[in-house]
Amino acid sequence: MAELEITGLRKEFGGVVALAGVDISVQSDRIVGIIGPNGSGKTTLFNVIAGVHKPTSGRVLWRGKDITGRSAHEIARSGLVRTFQQAMSFPGLSVRENVRISCEHGRSRGDEARSKWDSPEEILNFVGLAALGSEIAGAMPFGNLRRLGIAVALGANPSLLLLDEPAAGLSHNESDDLMELVLRLPKMGVGVCLIDHDMFLMSALCERLVVLNFGTKIAEGPPNLVLNDPKVTEVYLGNEL
Numbered sequence: 325m326a327e328l329e330i331t332g333l334r335k336e337f338g339g340v341v342a343l344a345g346v347d348i349s350v351q352s353d354r355i356v357g358i359i360g361p362n363g364s365g366k367t368t369l370f371n372v373i374a375g376v377h378k379p380t381s382g383r384v385l386w387r388g389k390d391i392t393g394r395s396a397h398e399i400a401r402s403g404l405v406r407t408f409q410q411a412m413s414f415p416g417l418s419v420r421e422n423v424r425i426s427c428e429h430g431r432s433r434g435d436e437a438r439s440k441w442d443s444p445e446e447i448l449n450f451v452g453l454a455a456l457g458s459e460i461a462g463a464m465p466f467g468n469l470r471r472l473g474i475a476v477a478l479g480a481n482p483s484l485l486l487l488d489e490p491a492a493g494l495s496h497n498e499s500d501d502l503m504e505l506v507l508r509l510p511k512m513g514v515g516v517c518l519i520d521h522d523m524f525l526m527s528a529l530c531e532r533l534v535v536l537n538f539g540t541k542i543a544e545g546p547p548n549l550v551l552n553d554p555k556v557t558e559v560y561l562g563n564e565l
Contacts, residue, residue, distance in 0.1 A: 327352040327515070328373070328404070328484055333382035335365075335372055335539075342368040344539040345382065352483045352515035355506065357530035357547075359519070361559065365539040366519045367409070370486050374406040375399040387483075401429075405477050406486035413472055415462030422461050422472060423447050426479025439481045440512050450512075451475045451505060467498040474505065478514070485509065487518035491525050499525055527551065 328350040335343040343365045350356050358366050371377045373384055375396035384392045386404050400406075413422050423444040441447045448454045451471045456464070461472060470490060477485055487506070491499045503525055509516050520526055526533065527547040535543040535550060537559045543550050550556055 327387055328517070329383075329385040330369075330373065331383050331385075333369070333372060333384065334380045335368055335377060336380045342539050343372065343379070343382075346536070346539070346541050348534055348541070348544075350484065350515060350517050353510050353513070354532070355510060355516045355518070355530050357518055357520070357526045357533045358536065359521075359523075359526060359533055360536035363538075364536040366536055367488060368539075369536070370406055370488055370519065373399075374404065374486060400480055400482075403481065403483035404486070405480045405482035405484070407473050407477050407488055407490065409489045409492060413461040413469065413476065415460070417461055418457065419453055419459050419461055419464070419472055419475075420444055420448065420457035423475050423479045426476045427481075429480055440514070441478070444479065447475050447478050450478070450508075452501070466493055467495065467501075470494060470498075470502065471505070482514055484515040484517065487516060487520075489520050490518060491520050491522045503529055523551065 330348045333343050333346045360366055372379045375394050378393040383390060386402060391399055427444055448457050451474055453471055491502055506516055506529055530547055533547050533550040534541060535556050543553045543556050
């Protein structure tokens with residue numbers, strides 16, 4: 325049974341249809357990718373799942389419970405956590421303090437979930453920032469800020485992590501390091517659903533790709549099949565490559 329089950333998800337902004345009845349399922353021990361051209365509804369999908377926006381219709385089930393329209397903090401505390409396209413942190417605090425705040429939030433969930441890490445230092449070591457715990461977040465280079473964003477998300481003790489364009493703005497080497505980090509997450513009991521425009525990264529990371537276009541799912545399956553689908557090539561890859 326899928327841990328995250330999305331059925332008939334629709335979101336309208338005035339007269340604009342951002343999502344037009346999307347169905348997706350994600351298991352918490354897998355890596356699933358969401359791709360599509362700009363404006364296809366990818367980030368809107370994450371915002372609706374994570375409680376930033378309420379859907380116009382449709383349902384979001386998480387571990388068998390209907391979380392449709394619940395607040396963002398309720399959804400995060402249930403173990404479904406997202407990152408954002410911007411590298412977000414408390415810029416005046418240290419790297420360690422940023423992660424510690426998130427860990428305190430994770431411990432406030434009040435359910436039976438045990439944290440996968442015993443301390444902020446363990447998380448920083450996992451993401452490759454152990455030597456930078458005392459650095460001020462706002463002075464960090466962009467690549468390390470991306471890692472810090474993931475570390476902060478992990479502090480909330482997620483079972484499923486929604487990553488919104490984690491490789492945006494990274495160098496080739498930084499993208500390779502990010503890929504290695506994300507591949508280790510399911511082994512720690514953290515599933516991943518991610519959005520990105522880097523097709524090499526998405527092909528290497530994801531067991532399954534879902535393609536959106538104008539708010540509609542047009543393809544789904546293993547990367548080698550999806551990326552060779554003529555419809556996908558026409559509406560997405562042909563515009564991006």
